[in-house]
Amino acid sequence: MENMETLSETLHLDSHLSLEDMPDLNLYMDQVIQLFERHFGDTKRNEDEKILTKTMINNYAKGKLFFPVNNKKYSKEHLILISMIYQMKGAISINDVKTTLNQLNEKVTDENAFDLQDFYGYYLQMTARNAEKFETDIQDHHKQVTKTIRELGDKDENYLEQLMLIAVFTNMSNYYRRAAEKLVDQLGTDQETN
Template sequence: MKSMDELAESLYLNSNLSLENIPDLNLYMDQVIQLFERQFADTKRNDDEKILTKTMINNYAKGKLFFPVENKKYTKDHLILISMIYQMKGALSINDVKSTLAKLNEKVTEDDTFELQDLYACYLQMVENSAEKFKADLLDHHHELTQALRKLEDQDEDYLEQLLLIATFTNMSNYYRRAAEKLVDEIGKDDKT
């Protein structure tokens, strides 16, 4: 089994669409797909996996997950929203992502003083901080598990270690997903009042 440091490195936690990587000119759909494929290529589980497809983008547009595109070109703000959609859809339903981004889309299109790029920069900083905390948590979980496994004295210690790490990681993932869903529900309540 990989060490926790190797595992963290193999996850490419810092793979994000940075503001510097987003061109200042508007892009056609194929260019958007190429940009995302390049930026997130290392995060794919296997070579057949697609980061972003025309169908996905069209479904996001039809579902009003981002504000309408003009002249078939995507602005920097569209790319930021698509990046956020890409990250959120791994844990939330598309309806939850839509609920989460609805007010943000309004702000982008209706509030001339709102700067989406500033919000996104804040988000990217939080993601970077979270990646560092995640690496520390990996080491902590591994240390706790190895201490607990010593008591079992089983011959198949590597398998049991992997099993317990998988169970722990999925449990932690469920905690975060459920917390995110509770916050989505609160956004929904706020919008109805």
């Protein structure tokens, strides 16, 4: 079985779109797609997977997941929102992403009311800390699973270790997804009452 350090390296936990990676000039859709492919391409499960497509961006725009573009060009603020959409859509539904970003879009379009770049910078700091914590957590899970499976004394030890790790990882993922969904539900209720 692959060790957890190697697994962690293959996940490319440091893949993100930093503020420095985003140009100060507005981009056309094809340029946005290229930028995302460059920065998130290593995270694809296989070569056929697409990070971002024209259809996805158009659907996000039609669904009002981000504020309208100007002259078919995407600003740095659009790139930030698309990056957040990209990260969230892997765990929660597009409707939940929309609910989550609705008020943020309003804040961004209200002149000088909110600095999205500062907010995103803090978000990136949190993701870096989360990556470090994740690496420690998967090492801890691996040690515990290995110990437990070895005590079973089964000849299919390698398979059982992988099975248990998959079960543990998906279980943790479900905890975080459910917590996020509860927060989205509260956010949706809060938005309805305002």
